[in-house]
Amino acid sequence: MTDPNQVTPAEIEAAVADLKRQLQGAAAGGQSRIDCTQESIEQGLAKLVLTLIELLRRLLERQDIRRMEGGTVRDAQVEEMGAALMKLEQKIHELTNTFGLKPEDLNLDLGPIGKLLDDGK
Numbered sequence: 001m002t003d004p005n006q007v008t009p010a011e012i013e014a015a016v017a018d019l020k021r022q023l024q025g026a027a028a029g030g031q032s033r034i035d036c037t038q039e040s041i042e043q044g045l046a047k048l049v050l051t052l053i054e055l056l057r058r059l060l061e062r063q064d065i066r067r068m069e070g071g072t073v074r075d076a077q078v079e080e081m082g083a084a085l086m087k088l089e090q091k092i093h094e095l096t097n098t099f100g101l102k103p104e105d106l107n108l109d110l111g112p113i114g115k116l117l118d119d120g121k
Contacts, residue, residue: 046099050092051106055117057088 064081067073073081096103108116 043099043101046095047101047105050095050099050101051108051116053088054092054106057085057092058117061085 064073064078064085068078092106093103096106106117110116
């Protein structure tokens with residue numbers, strides 16, 4: 001056993017650093033638990049589904065714009081597509097409010113890839 005009077009400052013620093021690392025590891029372990037209440041599961045599922053629907057809506061909107069610019073759609077079709085996309089957007093906002101989410105909650109951060117949905121709409 002080491003004599004406590006002969007511990008060097010470097011050994012103390014190493015011990016403190018090791019203790020900090022262990023505490024951070026224990027704290028991180030507590031944060032990784034999943035909240036499995038009925039409300040959190042419903043809200044998480046709603047967030048996932050609404051995010052996917054919003055992504056698809058935006059993709060359809062862009063595709064429709066390209067078709068309009070390319071002249072491959074009739075005016076009546078343009079009106080129908082616009083109305084359908086507006087109704088879908090309204091429904092997404094309605095469901096977002098129903099589940100207590102904000103529109104920005106649907107924009108998932110994918111880490112190094114960036115945000116799922118662009119910020120400019």
